[in-house]
Amino acid sequence: MTGINALFLLAGLLLFISVLASTISARLGLPLLLLFLAVGMLAGQDGPGGIVFNDYFIATLIGQLALAVILLDGGLRTRVSSFRVALKPAAVLATWGVIGTAGLLGIFATWLLDVDWRLGMLLAAIVGSTDAAAVFALLRNSGVRLNERVQATLEIESGANDPMAILLVTALVELLLNPEQGSVGGIAWMLVSQLGLGGLIGIVGGWILSRLMGKLNLAEGLYALLILSGGLLIFAATNLMNGSGFLAVYLAGIVVGNRRSHATEHVLRVMDGLAWLAQAGMFVVLGLLVNPTNMIEYIWEALAMAVFLTLVARPIAVLIGLWPFHYKRNELAYVSWVGLRGAVPVTLAIFPVMMGVPDAQLLFNVAFAVVLLSLTVQGATVPIAARWLKVEVPRRPEPVDVREVWVGSRAALDLLEYRVEAGSHAEGRRPDEVAAEAGGSSVRCVALVRRGKLHGLELETRLMGNDSLWLVAPNELAGEIARLFSSSGDELSADASFFGEFVVDPSALAGELAMAYGLTVRDEESGLRLHDMMRRRLNRPAVVGDRVELGAFVLTVREMSASGVISAVGLKCPPLAGLKRE
Template identity: 65%
Template sequence: MDGLNSLFLLCGLLLFLSVISTTLSARLGMPLLLMFLAVGVLAGEEGIGGIEFDNFFTATAIGQLALAVILLDGGLRTKLDSFRIALKPAAVLASWGVIATVALLGVFATWYMDWDWRFGILMAAIVGSTDAGAVFNLLRNSGVRLNERVQATLEIESGANDPMAIFLVTALISLTLTPEESGVLSFLWMLLLQLGFGLAAGFIGGRILSRLTRRLNLAEGLYALMIVSGGLLIFGLTNLIGGSGFLAVYLAGIIVGNRHSHATEHVLRVMDGLAWLAQASMFVVLGLLVTPHRLWEQGLDALAIAAFLMLVARPIAVVSGIWKFHYSRREMAYISWVGLRGAVPITLAMMPLVMGVPNALMLFDVAFAVVILSLLIQGTTIPVVARWLKVTVPPKPEPTDSREIWLSESESVPLLAYEVLADSDAEGMHPDEVAQDLDLLSTRCFALIRNGKREELGLDTRLQAGDIAWYIVPPEQVETIAKRFAETGSSVRMNFNFFGEFVVNPSSMAGDLADAYGLQLNEEERNLTLRGLFKKRFEGNLPVEGDRIHIGDFILTVKETDHDGSMKWLGLKCPS
């Protein structure tokens, strides 16, 4: 019994230290995932903890379980609008992108390490795919707002490329261990089963789960438990029938997350904590597996492989895959750079060890070192490179918090909190004045928090900087109210610098704008609306916020889009 209690104490201590270390991570600007890894390494056999742990089978089970939870959470937060914008290019990157990366890196690793070609390509397949956990975590906590097309492409690619990576690793292990029984047709059949069963199981399982969340009347905390257990059920069942459990659980999360119900809010709040627990547990366990002196011995080789992966293989794979979708050079450069490696390569590196591939420990050490370098170099520079390549858009005013009160199965009242910023439009106004030109019957302030305490609303109440005002706001007015609380002189100047001095209706004729400002357009373009001109310049692709076209020295920028992706307002920037 003492041994069991000691195990509980050890697990609790490691997770507690991992969570506490995130405050240090924020100060140092390091990815949180590295801090979890560091706690595991320090607790390992060559660290201060001295814990001897080399059970790769257990670590693989923990890693796959954690990845399933992370992908489920990522799917729940992925909006279908993202698929409308970036499904095709992301699918190309998740398939061709992985194959091209593996082929290029495999040739380099075979030559540089003087390995057998099958061993070199196996190593490349292990680190060839981007990691969903790392991408979701680092992009959403980077502090910058990316161009929607770039963000959607990276997130969908990372969630969908695991089947191809697993297929390649499995095929190459079979080719290494039993070359006489391995054939192209059997590999292709395996890939079709992985994708087919994964898509089918994810779609069916997601629909079932979404129906259950809408129809079952459970205690609030049980909805998230039902979604997690259902997701793991889909994951395990899909793997058993030969499909991709990772693809299935990600797709199921997308379906559940996009069918709004009374359970959605509770599920997302609980899933956020579960996803963090999964990431912390997984990286701590992976850190325990590492022997630092072996990692140091492979450091130079891992640096060369990581450099080739980041600077040659990934960029070539990205450009060759998505150039026809008319991404700008800056966007392709950023997508190439954010090819983050995380827990997936380390988990895949354990497969050769478990299956008995000769010298597989070397593969594990090199893969682990590549992941650390990727997180250190790419993970820490995500916001810097985004600003440098100009793939960011100005921050969007948003509520600081939100709640929903469900009145029935399909009707709810949204409650939103807004913080009053100094120099904003709302400062000095009565809470009701903020929405006086809107529908006062549906938009109203019902609570004001000042210095952490509730302030009684009266006729002489005036909003002060730092106040938190809670409103009932219909969906179509959420952003309008947010601007009045968040827009200050500096934010307005930032928007002017980015979008331009004037707001233009995209339904306006391009010829009228050309006549007003003396712009040169050919006869075909003059007869188009500005919306049509954007579509023509973008060759049919859907423009997103921040996309630009040049007409002489003037710049038209997409300033705002509707929920269906159509342009709502354009910004016009005149030459200095």
């Protein structure tokens, strides 16, 4: 019992330190996952902790289990609407992107390390795919609001590219150990089974789980366990049938997350904590596994590979893959830069070690060093690169919190919390006045919190700065209502700078707008609605922030409807032009 308790103590201590270390992540500008990794390395045999851990099987077990949980959580939070703008390009990056990146990097690695070409290609295949854990964590906690096309492309790619990476690694390991048994047909069949079975089982399993979640009446805490256990069943069953368990569990999460039910909110809140636990545990264990002394021996080779991967191999693969989809140059540059490597390459690097591939330890140490460099340099610059490459859009006012209150098996109320900012439109007004202005009879004020305590809603109650107001309102009005509670100066300035000084109706005729503002449009466009004209010029699904130039004037997509239709357009005038016609 002493040994077991000592193990529990050690595991709890490492996770406790990792969570406390997260409080300094934002101050240092370092990715949180890197701090988890650092805790494991400091506790390892080369650090002050001195813990000797070299069990690759346990590390693989923990890594795969954690990745399954992370992908399930990522799928739960992926909206199907993002497929409208990014499914096809992300699918290209998840297949061709991995192959192209690995091919270019493999040639470079073979030359740099002076090894057998199969070993060089294997190393490239290990680090050729982006990592879901790193991408989900960094993009969703970076503090920037990315262009939807860019964010959806990166997230869907990272959630779907594992099958191709696993296929390449498996095929190359087989080619190294049993070169006479490798065949193109066998590799092709492996790819078909990985993608086909992964997709089929994931969608069917997700549909079954979503139906169960909607029909069963369980204690609140059990819904998340139902989805977690179901997700792990889908993951393991797919792997046993030679499909991609990672793809299956990600798709299952997407299906469950997009079929809302009375239990969805409980599941998301619990899964958020489980995903963080999985990330922390996985990166701490991987940190324990590595021997920094051995890794430093290959640091210059790893640095050269990381530079080539980031600045040559990944950009070329992205450029070729996304060129047909009319991405702008700044979008291509950002997608290329945020090709984050994380736990997946390290987990894949363990396979050759366990299979007894010659020089497998070299592969592991170089791959781990590449991951460290990727998290340190690329991970720390995610928000900076977004601003520099201009792929972010202004953050819009939004509720502080959103809760769903289900009042029937198919009926729910949205409960929205807003904080009254000093100088906002709501300050000094009565709650019922604000509610009526926000949405008429569809909005109701149900609670007011002042100085941390519930405050009575009297007839003459006036809202004060820093009050929290809870409203029952349709979720589609959340953004409009939020504007009433935010101080408008900075928001209006940012909106005008990005979207333009005026808001125009996207259903207006392009010819009428041209006549009103002295613009010039093509003859064949004058009879088109603005949203149709913009869509034609963009030649791709529109997202908030897309721009169309009309001479010196610029039209910018301000808002999109849930069905993917442009619902508001901003007009930006040239400097000093005002409303004067040219």
